[in-house]
Amino acid sequence: MKYFAKKLIGLFATLLAVSFLVFLAFAVIPGDPATAMLGTQATPERIEALREEMGLNEPLLVRYAAWVADFVRGDFGISYSYRIPVTNMIVDKLPVTLTLMALSFLLIVFVSIPLGITCARYRGGVLDHCIVAANQVVMAIPAFFSGILITLVFGLLLHLFTPGGYVSYQKDWGRFLGYMLFPSIAVALPKIAMTTKLLRASVLSETRLDYVRTAYSRGNGTRAVLYRHVLKNALIPVVTFLGMALADMVAGSIIVEQVFNIPGLGRILLTSISNRDYPVVQAIIVCIAFLVLTINFLVDLVYQMVDPRITIE
Amino acid sequence: MKKKRNLKYRIGMILTGITVLFVLLGFVWTPCDPETMDKGAKLAGVSLSHLMGCDQFGRDIFSRVLKGSGTTLLVALGTVSFGTFFGVLIGAFTGYFGGIVDEIFMRVNDVLFAFPSILLGLMFISLLGSGKYNVIIALGIAFIPSFARIVRSEFIRCKNMDYVQSARLAGARDLRIIFLHILPNTTTVLVSSIMIGFNNAVLAEAGMSYLGIGVQPPDASLGRMLSEAQTYLFSSPGYAIFPGLALILMVLGFSLLSEGLKED
Numbered sequence: 001m002k003y004f005a006k007k008l009i010g011l012f013a014t015l016l017a018v019s020f021l022v023f024l025a026f027a028v029i030p031g032d033p034a035t036a037m038l039g040t041q042a043t044p045e046r047i048e049a050l051r052e053e054m055g056l057n058e059p060l061l062v063r064y065a066a067w068v069a070d071f072v073r074g075d076f077g078i079s080y081s082y083r084i085p086v087t088n089m090i091v092d093k094l095p096v097t098l099t100l101m102a103l104s105f106l107l108i109v110f111v112s113i114p115l116g117i118t119c120a121r122y123r124g125g126v127l128d129h130c131i132v133a134a135n136q137v138v139m140a141i142p143a144f145f146s147g148i149l150i151t152l153v154f155g156l157l158l159h160l161f162t163p164g165g166y167v168s169y170q171k172d173w174g175r176f177l178g179y180m181l182f183p184s185i186a187v188a189l190p191k192i193a194m195t196t197k198l199l200r201a202s203v204l205s206e207t208r209l210d211y212v213r214t215a216y217s218r219g220n221g222t223r224a225v226l227y228r229h230v231l232k233n234a235l236i237p238v239v240t241f242l243g244m245a246l247a248d249m250v251a252g253s254i255i256v257e258q259v260f261n262i263p264g265l266g267r268i269l270l271t272s273i274s275n276r277d278y279p280v281v282q283a284i285i286v287c288i289a290f291l292v293l294t295i296n297f298l299v300d301l302v303y304q305m306v307d308p309r310i311t312i313e
Numbered sequence: 314m315k316k317k318r319n320l321k322y323r324i325g326m327i328l329t330g331i332t333v334l335f336v337l338l339g340f341v342w343t344p345c346d347p348e349t350m351d352k353g354a355k356l357a358g359v360s361l362s363h364l365m366g367c368d369q370f371g372r373d374i375f376s377r378v379l380k381g382s383g384t385t386l387l388v389a390l391g392t393v394s395f396g397t398f399f400g401v402l403i404g405a406f407t408g409y410f411g412g413i414v415d416e417i418f419m420r421v422n423d424v425l426f427a428f429p430s431i432l433l434g435l436m437f438i439s440l441l442g443s444g445k446y447n448v449i450i451a452l453g454i455a456f457i458p459s460f461a462r463i464v465r466s467e468f469i470r471c472k473n474m475d476y477v478q479s480a481r482l483a484g485a486r487d488l489r490i491i492f493l494h495i496l497p498n499t500t501t502v503l504v505s506s507i508m509i510g511f512n513n514a515v516l517a518e519a520g521m522s523y524l525g526i527g528v529q530p531p532d533a534s535l536g537r538m539l540s541e542a543q544t545y546l547f548s549s550p551g552y553a554i555f556p557g558l559a560l561i562l563m564v565l566g567f568s569l570l571s572e573g574l575k576e577d
Contacts, residue, residue, distance in 0.1 A: 017424045018424050136569065137561070142519055142564070144539065145557040148546065152550055152553070247429045251432050273435060274525075288429075
């Protein structure tokens with residue numbers, strides 16, 4: 001419990017630091033938000049009035065405090081280019097990106113665990129060699145290129161889905177998930193390869209240990225030993241890896257969303273970057289960082305539940 | 314004595330060799346001018362005069378792949394050099410001297426570490442604007458934390474070792490100890506992280522150019538070609554497949570090479 005509290009405080013401190021760094025980065029850039037909103041044609045008086053209204057004349061720390069206070073209340077400011085609250089812009093996009101990540105995560109878990117164990121079980125065999133070689137190649141394929149290949153093969157040649165035919169989850173959950181399955185394969189593929197590779201190595205090093213021999217001597221079959229005894233221990237490094245991979249998957253999702261024409265967080269982030277719509281960029285980046293940090297925090301907790309031997313200070 | 318290298322290393326060496334050869338070739342010679350548009354050859358298929366076909370403006374894809382690989386390689390090299398240079402400086406000084414500055418730097422580092430590097434790159438791009446050199450700076454900054462962290466832990470491990478103590482007794486100054494005594498001993502670790510960083514940089518650059526906020530025309534870029542090719546995916550799949558293959562060749566070769574080196 002003490003550990004939990006300590007971790008939680010650490011999480012909040014990091015969250016605060018992240019938000020401050022992002023705020024700082026966007027505060028020091030040249031270019032005045034008020035001018036950006038009104039255009040260069042505006043009179044100096046109008047710009048000055050807007051600066052006053054937006055609180056831009058306050059000192060940096062005061063502005064930061066105000067921003068954090070708004071942020072906690074769920075008010076992320078007003079978009080420069082659309083003139084609507086940022087919160088409204090991102091709140092219904094968040095489930096899209098989260099679904100993409102959750103589906104990819106499920107794929108990773110359900111594909112790479114059997115694959116990794118199969119490899120380790122038949123190590124040195126033809127199947128093992130094939131999977132290892134395929135892994136090596138798949139790891140080198142960028143997610144957006146596998147996305148393009150998936151569009152070509154499953155979409156255009158096999159007609160399993162309509163490329164660009166995204167269906168909003170507000171309209172039809174079933175078809176939404178059906179469409180999201182394909183981008184999530186693209187996001188998951190490189191991570192499946194890495195996880196399989198890691199799990200194979202981890203299972204192989206476990207099988208040399210005494211408890212495995214004991215399990216065999218008690219009359220267990222190979223399958224039972226691998227899935228009931230070895231897997232639990234072999235998963236520990238994999239859990240760590242998956243925690244770190246999640247951060248990468250957020251980035252992967254942003255790109256893959258573009259490949260499949262999905263209006264998620266990535267889409268708004270990109271449009272806002274090209275429009276120099278800083279409040280939106282700022283809000284999305286902080287949101288993603290929060291997401292990643294929170295997930296890492298949860299992974300740490302899960303980690304300790306999976307393996308009671310681990311106690312960190 | 315020259316020992317026989319493992320299979321991964323050899324395949325990696327061959328693939329990387331092919332990539333480097335093609336990139337060098339692309340700098341001095343391309344079969345067609347990569348910018349010349351030929352109205353008659355719009356989206357032409359694979360032929361002897363156009364080994365990989367033509368794009369929607371009738372430009373030769375093979376020439377553009379050569380040029381694009383060059384851009385990608387240069388950006389990746391620039392990014393990794395930038396990240397390594399500042400990462401080593403920060404890591405070396407904080408690791409060696411420790412204290413409050415170290416504490417602050419490492420906290421900041423931990424925070425930056427929470428961001429996916431491409432996201433950090435995106436944030437800096439939105440601040441700096443796009444283009445080849447800004448991509449190098451943006452991704453370079455995003456890569457500093459990982460290098461700084463590795464170098465720092467190496468310095469902490471080494472700073473109280475016997476050879477450092479002896480150097481200190483012999484009257485060597487801190488700067489001399491840092492750069493001439495400890496730094497050479499971190500090369501093994503540094504080289505392997507540079508190689509991993511290089512691959513990440515290639516992928517990040519391609520991703521950013523694909524999104525349209527990385528390298529800008531007239532610089533040819535593999536990522537950008539892929540995003541343009543997507544529109545014509547059904548009618549001319551080769552337009553997307555060839556630049557993609559070039560990208561895979563580069564990443565695969567380098568990752569095999571670095572894994573092969575580690576296993577030796």
